[in-house]
Amino acid sequence: MQIIVVDALIVERGGRRVLDNLSLTVKAGEIYALLGGNGAGKSTTLSALLGFLKPVSGSLSVAGVDPASNAEAARHKIAYLPENVALYEHLTARENVEYFLALAGEAHGPEEIEAAFDAAGLQAEARDRPLGGYSKGMRQKVAIALAVVRQVPVLLLDEPTSGLDPRATADFNALIGALKERGTAILMVTHDLLGAADCADRIGFLDNGRIVEEVACDQGYDVMALHRRYGEAVAA
Amino acid sequence: MNPIRLIAADEWRLMRRNRVAMLGLVMLLALSVIAALTSIAQRDNSDAIRARFQAQADQAFDGAPARHPHRMVHYGHFVFRPLPALAAFDPGVDAFTGNTIYLEGHRQNSANFGDVRQSSLLVRFGQLTPAFVLQALAPLILIFIGFGIVARERERGTIRQLFAHGVAPRALLFGKALGLGGIAALMLAPGVLALGWLIAFEGAPLAPSLTLLAGYAAYLGIWVLLIVIASSLAAHARTALMALIGIWAFTVILLPRIAPDVALATNPTLTRLETDIAIKEDLRKMGDSHNPDDPYFNAFKQRTLKQYGVEKVEDLPVNYRGLLAVEGEKLTSKLFDDYADRQFAAQKAQSRFTDTVGLLSPAIALRRLSMSAAGTDLEGHRRFLSQAEGYRFAIVQQLNQLQATAITYDDDSNRNKDPEAGRRVRIDPKNWQKVPDFRYQAAATGEKLQAALPGMLTLLGWLVVLGFGMRLAIRRLADAA
Amino acid sequence: MTGLWRHELRLFLRQRLALPALALMALLSIASVWAGMAEIERQRDTIARIQPQQAADVAAIAKWVSVEGDAGNAAYYTFHATWDEPSALAFAAIGQRDVAPYILRIRALGLEAQLYESENYNAELALPGRFDWAFVLTYLAPLFVIVLLHDLKSGEREAGRIGLLAAMARNQQALWRRRIGLRIGGLLAALLIPFLIGAALSGASPGLALIFIVVAAAYILFWAMLCLWVGSRGWSSVTNAATLAASWLVLTLILPALGNLAINSVVPVRQGVELTLEQREKVHGGWDKPKQETMQAFFKAYPEWKDTKPVEGGFHWKWYYAFQHLGDLAAAPQAKAYREGLEARDRWTGRFGFALPAVGLQTILHRTARTDLNAGLIYQDRIRSYHKQLRRFYYPYVFNEVPFREADFVKAPQWEHR
Secondary structure (H helix, E strand, C coil), X not given: CEEEEEEEXXXXXXXXXXXXXXEEEEECCCEXXXXXXXXXXXXXXXXXXXXXXXXXXXXXXXXXXXXCCCHHHHHHCEEEECCCCXXXXXXXXXXXXXXXXXXXXXCCCHHXXXXXXXXXXXXXXXXXXXXXXXXXXXXXXXXXXXXXXXCCCEEEEECCCCCCCHHHHHHHHHHHHHHHHCXXXXXXXXXXXXXXXXXXXXXXXXXXXXXXXXXXHHHCCCHHHHHHHHHHHHHC | CCHHHHHHHHHHHXXXXXXXXXXXXXXXXXXXXXXXXXHHHHHHHHXXXXXXXXXXXXXXXXXXXXXXXXXXXXXXXXXXXXXXXXXXXXXXXXXXCCCEEEEECCEEEEEECCHHHHCCHHHHHCCCCHHHHHHHHHHHHHHHHHCCXXXXXXXXXXXHHHHHCCXXXXXXXXXHHHHHHHHHHHHHHHHHHHHHHHHHHCCCCHHHHHHHHHHHHHHHHHHHHHHHHHHHHCCCHHHHHHHHHHHHHHHHHHHHHHHHHHHHHHCCCCCHHHHHHHHHHHHHHHCCCCCCCCHHHHHHHHHHHHHHCCCCHHHCCCCHHHHHHHHHHXXXXXXXXXXHHHHHHHHHHHHHHHHHHCCCCHHHHHHHHHHHHHCCCHHHHHHHHHHHHHHHHHHHHHHHHXXXXXXXXXXXXXXXXXXXXXXXXXXXXXXXXXXXXXXXXXXXXXXHHHHHHHHHHHHHHHHHHHHHHHHHHHHHHHHHC | CHHHHHHHHHHHHCCCCHHHHHHHHHHHHHHHHHHHHHHHHHHHHHHHHHHHHHHHHHHHHHHHHHHHCCHHHHHHHCCEEEXXXXXXXXXXXXXXXXXXXXXXEECCCCCCCCCCCCCCCCHHHHCCCCCCHHHHHHHHHHHHHHHHHXXXXXXXXXXXXXXXXXXXXXXXXXXXXXXXXXXHHHHHHHXXXXXXXXXXXXXXXXXXXXXXXXXXXXXXXXXXXXXXXXXCCCCCHHHHHHHHHHHHHHHHHHHHHHHHHHHHHHCXXXXXXXXXXXXXXXXXXXXXXXXXXXXXXXXXXXXHHCCCCCCCCCCCHHHHHHHHHHHHHHHHHHHHHHHHHHHHHHHHHHHHHHHCHHHHHHHHHHHHCCCCHHHHHHHHHHHHHHHHHHHHHHHHXXXXXXXXXXXXXXXCCCCCCC
């Protein structure tokens, strides 16, 4: 089932066309990695899905809801992890989760939250410590726990593995793998081709606001060739 | 160029390109110029008006017609407190004290028509004078310009680069201080020009003017160091800004207001009304001139008769009523002095208390120094009050003496019954011209400087303490890098 | 939703600056209310303290005056106390009460020479202004608003949370409203609760206290709006803080000082000195003028005494009190001009108040607490009418030459305690 549908999307910012006829889909239980360099339109895509900007034309759907016309309902279906998961440093992991759940207007019992922390792999002893002392990987686990407890159909990830050490990256990949198993549609934007190749089911290459090539893992592809083709543009 | 000068020059270039900093600086300079111009004009105007009123009062006194001298005692005189030239820089308490007193026999009137009672509450927001601009506003503008002076470099990581290029933390901080100090010097410039004008054209005394200048320079220096230290110790520029605004609000706005409240509560003074009643009561205890059997005045009578070797007051070669007036005025004047001394002592104790609080607030210390050097402190007003009282006593006694010598006892006793006697007691108006005019003697330079000294020492103490603060900041900076 | 409010409160109170700022605001508010109440208590005590002293002074005069029973002496030597009771709200806005006298003794002689007497106060202590609640509200509270609101959005943006907050919140507007509400609500509580307790203890009327509360809330709201407006420009927290503090400097210090300068030059008042000089010349000129001339002029104002025994000889109290009063009449135009000058200054200040929130706030607070320039003028009016009563009381004794006895002293009109 297609959970995320972007069709012929055109978005302009300050008179400049940032997304130019962008189309992509993500199914339930699928991880889609959107690769591109700076200014390719990665963040704009996420913003459009979150309903932060109105497209000029084209259509969007998040679990059957159009974020352009009903942003609130769409956000209700989305868990979003910004590049640097920034939560409240002076609150504990549990308090942060409770706070954001309240903001989203969702009520979940302490057992559910505890279970989500377990699922996200956050050590029990860290859950009641203020976030100030957390590493990036741990913060992401808190944010994942938030996504897990909300049981949302869509997870948007912005550069999730940048700044993570290899061990934490492996942990993270395992984690979103588990979410995928639960049927979550996951869209990640990144400029790390090798990282994306490790976990994504499909990879779309974004340049100047449109997908120039799309590859699927089950069909096999030559990572090195892709790297030669896009490595330079993507890293920029 | 040495690294300190290099860093300062770099800072200036940066500030020139910083629109906010330039705007603040230009605003402050404009305010300084406006304050200096209006303050000088206002001082000249006030002083001219007071001089004109004084001349008018002198003329009225000298031109009074033939009168009984005691009538002149009650006609009295007006004296006006001249405004020192440096009041154009710092008017101090001038607006809060009356500038004219009506002097008459056996009464002590208050100094009236102070500006504060003639103004709406706007005057309590502070008067725009060079002193106010430099005391209150300049530090805040310096804070806006300088709060990020070191913190900014650290936040952007450029500080490590500087250290990597061999700049010593010491040179960095002193260079920054020199850079900000240059801005402070620029802020001081309109004040310096105003002082120069006052010295050159309005007869402002040199040494007190230079003391003022030194005091304000030290004060701004204190803020420069405070800002550099806070900016280098704070984790973020914003923390430095908040802390510095907090320090400013506490020392410049809050403490100067809290200290008087405590001083008033711990050293209460009598109201005029109570003083008035107490003096009357004391007078009645000493001797009641209305009572023919009063022991004090009887003793005085006997003493006088014995001195002249006569039996009855009618036989005295002088007018006994005049002698009585002289004696009575002596008694009241003594009491006036006693009560005034007590009042001044209590007020001095109050002011001393606020001076002690000034150890915590450079703004209070500077205000003490500034008002003292300008001659516009409470002490200046006290000098005026006590000189006016001295003058009052002198002219009243001169007139009482005239009553004793120029009028016969017989005429004086019958002046209301016998029209001829009534005419004879009106003595030649030339006598009024012999009464000297009031000349206010301002404090000598030495006295002003002495009064300014505690403030100056406090400011220097702050500079020394902040010198140590700089050392601490340098060490912390070196450790962090 | 109460849960959300609870979460926001926890979030807010755990912030490094929040609780200390609110506690400090409350502390300053409590201290200012306490200091103001102590000062007003002191003024009330002084008014109470002078009563027995005044009575003893009158009794001592009565003792010797009543021997001869000369009403002229009684009127000449007896001073009558007047006082200006502080209003119940004066503690919160002391205003001009520390520099304008609130007690004054007068006698039945020329009033213009007595009306402008000033009090013995330490000018160095008055110079910086009082530490009262109005000061805390006008000057310090805006700084606290700035501390609490300058980084409302920019802080979240700089911490990188703004996107997450926007993505998570069901209603973004409500989120910010809650946050602003908590901050401003907390600040207002810290500021107003001590005032309300002080007002209750002072027995202030709820209506007047409500005026204080409404203008205080409006003033805080103004600063909050300014903070939000600056915050909406998308600048950094540092820029917001510097901009807002600079606005505070301009709005509460620089513009009022410039306004004062402007008012003083547009409306100069020096009639005060002129009128006292004029009054003295008229009064003392009276001694040298033919007595009949003086009496005729006086009878124009008080025809009821025209037919009393004519003045003869060198001196008579009738004539003396007549020229005292004529001195006041002669100075009346200057006195009127002086007063109008003061009122004009006050009016101009009111006009500035429409443009400058701090000035408007102070105007309303001090007008409501009756501690402004106008309150001083009203006190002077009351003294004028009391002085008239006093003269009317003494005139029958003086003009009908009725002996003034000890019992007559207590018949003198008493100052009405408001």
